[in-house]
Amino acid sequence: MSAVIEIEGLRKTFHSVRHGRRIAVDGFDLVVGAGQVHGFLGPNGSGKTTTLRALLGLVRADGGRMSVLGAPSPTHLPQVAGRVGAIVESPQFFGNFTAERTLRLLARAGGVPAVRVDEVLEQVGLRDRGHERVKGYSLGMKQRLAVASALLKQPELLILDEPANGLDPAGIREMRDLMRSLSAAGVTVLVSSHILAEIQLICDHVTIISRGRRVAAGRVDEVLAGFDQHEFRVRVDEPERAAELLRDAGLPVDAHPDHLVVGEVADATVVSRLLGEQGLWVRELTPLRPDLESVFLELTGEGVHPSLPRQVDGSRPPGGAPPHGGEIDLGTVGSDRGGNA
Amino acid sequence: MNLVRAELERLTARRFVQLMVVLLALAFGVTAATTLAGSHQPSPVELAEARAQAADARRQMDEIYQQCVDRVNGNLPPEVEEQYYPADCSEVDPVRQERLPVATDYLTGVFTFGSQARPLLFFLIAFLVLFGFLVGASYIGADLNSGGVVNLLLWRPRRMTVLGTKLGTLLGATLVLSLLASVAYLATFWVIGQTAGLAGQLDADFWRELGALHARGMVLVLLATALGFALATLGRHTSAALGTAAAYAVVWELGARLVLEIVDAPRPDRFMLSSHVGAWLAGEARFWDASGCASSGGGFCDASYTLTGGTALTVLLVLTGVLAVAAFAAFRRRDLI
Structure with missing residues (x-):
């Protein structure tokens, strides 16, 4: 199975006058094979969004190598941008524009036929609300609009950062069904989420990031099997x-x-x-049987010190030992174990 | 081309732009309505009286000049000796005056297009400069702040192209709107002059001078638009441009001007952008340098100096160019988070 996304040794450090230097991503690797629905998990501040932004050319990486649909990113990203749909963390839209107008402008900018606007509004359940101004939308409706904007291009690769954010239970189920149908249609999906049960239901592969580094990767069942203590x-x-x-x-x-x-x-x-x-x-x-939540908590150290107030990406409590000695890599591409490092 | 059309639609759909256009139309309408209400076509009697008053005023100017020359030559009759005359009679030479009194100067309640077009155009240019700066700043500022730029870059991951298209579309749209507004504005007042006032002296010189002023005004509008855009891009927010403009006005134009005057710095006006804006619009501007005659010993001293339109344009172009290049360079490297 060919790789649609390849990230190798990605590094990104943010510098701030007030807060000094902060390492967001530290030698991170990720491989997403064609046709996968790939879950991308990590605690808040672990580097998920920075990774996705770097992959999409919105953040300049300090090191490492990335490619999307075979094109090195960000240098050759424009060549494949028409085949990639993406939403990145709490997408915001112009409040005074309607959803229909927002999508029409994006379609025009990207050379997409206007007929796609109605199709994607239907697809994400906003058909009857598309003429309303976005500022009147709930968080969940804005999230649907964001997904609609990502679907406009009929992408081969869909990158969704927290797509279930703000959705009600019915919306989450619709999003799950949507991703399944897209996957069935051959679309590769990379989805980051905090809703671990959802990831377990939707995704066939998973990569877990903690403190900017990959701590597990592979098929979901194989990652879980690695933690099965019988x-x-x-x-x-x-x-x-x-x-x-x-x-x-x-x-x-x-x-x-x-x-x-x-x-x-x-x-x-x-x-x-x-x-x-x-x-x-x-x-x-x-x-x-272990579920993804228990594996995630164990790998990222989120559940090991319940008595301590948890900090953002507090994978390692002060003075404590690393939650995990190394990386669990069960093969990111297909079932080839360990073939992605 | 698609990107330009999309950007144009975004620009025209923005409420702030629409509000500014409404304000422009409102200011335009109020000015035209009050002008129309306060003007009437002069009767032949009014015209005859005004012409006579103008002729009288011109005759008086000739007399004063002649008396000045006579005084210099020692031929002045004693009964007019008490009157003040300048040491240099050319100052009161009617031939050397910028303009001589004309009949329209003595017509009250009569709008004369020929004499009012210039100040009216100054008002329009001032409004369009403000319009350009605010719209330029809010157009990119709101887009950066609302995530619109990020959305667009996910579709078109070419930062320079996206920002360049935005600026190009903005400048083009501002220029078209300014031209349309200018034509509508001047045409309306021309019609008022023709139907409810006087047309005035509309010769080739008048139109050439008005055209030159308008062209300089349009350049200023475009520079202000680019400046607002560049400042908001650098500061990532509309308020960055507004804050910079306000801070500049208070700290430099007011504060620094005061300090420069206190320390008797030579020719302080040349350091002020407002001086260059005025010089560019008017073609040139003369300023008086208080420190210029400090060592003249009380004799005649001309402490005035001139800022030419060329110098002013160079200063304004360099400032805007540097900020625009800095904005593009910053946007090219910036992490969009």
Whole structure:
């Protein structure tokens, strides 16, 4: 599978008189293959938007190499801009213009037929509100308009920064369906989001960034599998005795008030047989699979110190150890493990 | 071409632009209406009286000049000795005066296009300069601030092309509007002069001078527009241009002028943009240098000096050019976040 987006060793440092020097992206790598719906995750301030802006030529990178649809970015970006639709972080529009006029102006500037305006307004659910001024729009409606502007060009590659921002649950579902339909039509989608459950539902691949560096990348199921500790939740009538039996069998057991969590279980029948042979009948035996949220929190260190106030991109509490020793790379392009570094 | 059309539509759709055009039309309408209401076509009797008064005034000027010459030659009769005459009689020589009294100077309540067109055009140019500066600043300032430029760059990732198109479209639209407004404005007052006043002396010289003033005014409007655009681009906001203009007026035109006068700096007016604007519009401007005659010992001393239109244009062009180049250079390298 060919790469649609390639970023290698991207670096960006912001300099400010008041705040000094701040490293936003520090040697970041990203590869998005053709046809993927690729999730781009990271805490606030981790460098997601800076990466996307650098990729789209809005921010000057200090180092690294980037390409979009095979064209080096930003030098050759104009050659492929007509095939790339993008929205970058809280897109803003001119309040006094209607959505229809906003899109018409963009279409005219980009040489897109005017008929596309009505099509994309229909596509994002703004058909009946397109004649209203944007300043009267809710955040979710502005977000829909932003997506509509990105879709105008019928792009081969769609880059969406927080597309679900401000959307209500129904809007989030519509956005999910839209991305699925675009993916089915062959559009490659790179989507950054904080709504991890959404990413898990929509995306087939994921890259996680923390403090400007990639900490995980690959197929979603493979990333999750890398964090699967083969744990099971066990409910049984005599939990203390059951825990003792399981520990004697060499299995790690974590006792909770109403259940046990047993780790390193290769096969569920091991647990049920072990307890059944001792007359303990299992009422529940449920595998505990990691979800993207728990993986994200573990990789970015967001959930390790609940007692401390969390700072923006506070992946590493002051004086604490790094949340993660290195990078989990399970292959960004297709299923080729580790082939993207 | 598509980008130019899109930018033109954005520009004309902006409420601020529409408001300024309405204000222009309003000021235009009020001026025309009050002129029309306060003017009438003079009767033959009024005209005859005015002509007589003008002829009398010209005759008096001739007499004063002749008396001045006689005094210098020692031929002045004693009964007029007490009157003041300048040491240099050429100062009162009617031939050397910029203009001689004419009949229209003595007609009250009569609008005369020939004598009023110039000040009317000054007013229009002043309004269009303000219009150009404010629209130039708000056009790019609001776009930078609202994310419009970022949206556009996602479609056309060529920063110089996008900014250049914006400036070009802005200057072109401002020039067209200024020309249309000028034609409508002067034509309206010409019609008022013809129907409810006097046309005045509209010879080739009049039209040539009015045309030259108008052309200089249009250059000034374009420079002000580019200046507002450049300042707002550098400051990323409309208010940056407005703040710079206000700060310049207070700190330099008022504060620095005062300091320069206190320290007796030679020819302080040449450091002021307002002097150059005036010199460019009028063709030249004369200023009096207070420190110029400090060491003259009380004898005759001409401390005045002239700023020519050419010098003024050079100063205004260099200032606008430098700021425009700086704006494009900053925009080319800037992180759009």
